[in-house]
Amino acid sequence: MRVVECVPNFSEGRRAGVIEKIVEVARNFPGIKLLDYSSDRDHNRTVVTFVGAPEPVVECAYAMTGEAARLIDLNCHSGGHPRMGAMDVVPFIPVSGVTMDECVDMARRLGERVGRELKIPVYYYEFAATRPERRSLAEVRKGEFEGLKTAVKTPGREPDEGPAELHPTAGAVAIGARRPLIAYNVNLNTPDVQLAKDIARAIRASGGGFVNVRAMGLLLKDRNVAQVSMNLLNYVDTPIYRVNEFIKSEAARRGVSILGTEIVGLLPVDALLDAAAHYLQVENFDRRQVLEIRMMEGPGHEGE
Amino acid sequence: MRVVECVPNFSEGRRAGVIEKIVEVARNFPGIKLLDYSSDRDHNRTVVTFVGAPEPVVECAYAMTGEAARLIDLNCHSGGHPRMGAMDVVPFIPVSGVTMDECVDMARRLGERVGRELKIPVYYYEFAATRPERRSLAEVRKGEFEGLKTAVKTPGREPDEGPAELHPTAGAVAIGARRPLIAYNVNLNTPDVQLAKDIARAIRASGGGFVNVRAMGLLLKDRNVAQVSMNLLNYVDTPIYRVNEFIKSEAARRGVSILGTEIVGLLPVDALLDAAAHYLQVENFDRRQVLEIRMMEGPGHEGE
Secondary structure, three states: OOEEEEOOEEOOOOOHHHHHHHHHHHHOOOOEEEEEEEEEOOOOEEEEEEEEOHHHHHHHHHHHHHHHHHHOOHHHOOOOOOOOEOEEEEEEEEEEOOOHHHHHHHHHHHHHHHHHHOOOOEEEEEOOOOOHHHOOHHHHOOOHHHHHHHHOOOOOOOOOEOOOOOEOOOEOEEEEEOOOOEEEEEEEOOOOHHHHHHHHHHHOHHHOOOOOEEEEEEEEOOOOEEEEEEEEOOOOOOOHHHHHHHHHHHHHHOOOOEEEEEEEOOEOHHHHHHHHHHHOOEOOOOHHHEHHHHHHOOOOOOOO | OOEEEEOOEEOOOOOHHHHHHHHHHHHOOOOEEEEEEEEEOOOOEEEEEEEEOHHHHHHHHHHHHHHHHHHOOHHHOOOOOOOOEOEEEEEEEEEEOOOHHHHHHHHHHHHHHHHHHOOOOEEEEEOOOOOHHHOOHHHHOOOHHHHHHHHOOOOOOOOOEOOOOOEOOOEOEEEEEOOOOEEEEEEEOOOOHHHHHHHHHHHOHHHOOOOOEEEEEEEEOOOOEEEEEEEEOOOOOOOHHHHHHHHHHHHHHOOOOEEEEEEEOOEOHHHHHHHHHHHOOEOOOOHHHEHHHHHHOOOOOOOO
């Protein structure tokens, strides 16, 4: 089972007809499963989530980029979210049986075609970045569509693929590879929000904690419960169970315990298998021992 | 994703040509994935594991039963393992998105056809049993092929389906539904095998412990480590994490801790998702939050 997730963001969150036409590409694409899409009117932006094997995912992302370029004119777009292109951002995310290097390779294949065939300039970001300062999407997108029209011609801002100037209506697109983001919240059995804020500071990268964790403390007013709300940016290097144990220990030192936790949205099965194997102390655990994973695999390996 | 596991046992473990012909049925069956098969010469018996959606699993099990009946003559069979039929036992095991009741229904559908079309008497066992004493496979098979020839006509031993006497060469078949069996071992950081035996007695059903646990204590000689070796017969009612915590507590009371654990063979993903959700204290965890599970589902549910 080889699964890549793709989460394209395009610059239309209001015109239902346009949104549907672009989403329709993924809905009907052979080998692709559309998992989710949501539009924000204020941001004037739509985020789509689809999954599949590497080949169809690249093909589908290419088709969506073309459809967005055909239907969206950035010169007529305004919204609260930074953007530089009709198809603004396309990240490839390894989920199952695929490495980050393969996702970088997918980004490069898509970028090359988008530059050459659609004549849209491409910037590679995060794991696909060609230079350190382009790892950050915010850096790549600086100036947005309007500012990039001239900035694209300044040294250091040259696109990685495609023409040396913006597409007149479709702008530019950022294509990258990144880890799945896991939204994980820990509820504490206290209404003391300051305690949650203190723990959030201790666990997040900017406070001296884990490199791949963003965190903040807040109060769940309806339950009167303080919460450490987190984004885990790399569950492979910084697994959920370490985050959980760290918070448990920090809370205990303040006389507080964990009431419960929340996983918001989707996550890869490996993130939870890792947690199970950790807590159960399983020696030499192999994900192929999971019936459903073995079942999804190609032929082979029989008669042991 | 609807997945049922089927583990047919047939009475041939020596003649490679016969074994291959019967296994071949599952290998080539549309909608079926053959996961494993292994033959034992001493037992003169082969155990096959295949998975698929309910419909093809029943069809495949029927085809294999027919093939076994065609190729095996119980009158010429001897081996160390109790048996009463060419196809001796067919259990259906719910893995994903399928209830035990549905597996019982599958057993009944297969049994009805085997009795009517193949003229082989059928006994339902475990969850599919029609009376309490037939829940136990050992009870159903008592007397084996030779003894059942006459026993089948005595009151209380009537088959659930098919003719009232054994098939002259294929005997009878036990068809049932059961939980997946998980082989789970816990290694202790002591060479004291008596301690492992004591804990095994405390945790197993026959010693006053959990109803769905079989356990014994043994010494891993090459590592000089005592092990509690278990079969978990129902991971839904008696989850792995409770077994693990029970052993941890019993070991600690004797000054010993868990060195590591082993999962032998295959297990359903839910058994490990449950453990992860337990230890991470996840509130309202939904297995559809797992990307791979969502992906395997049929169409629907988009645009949240």
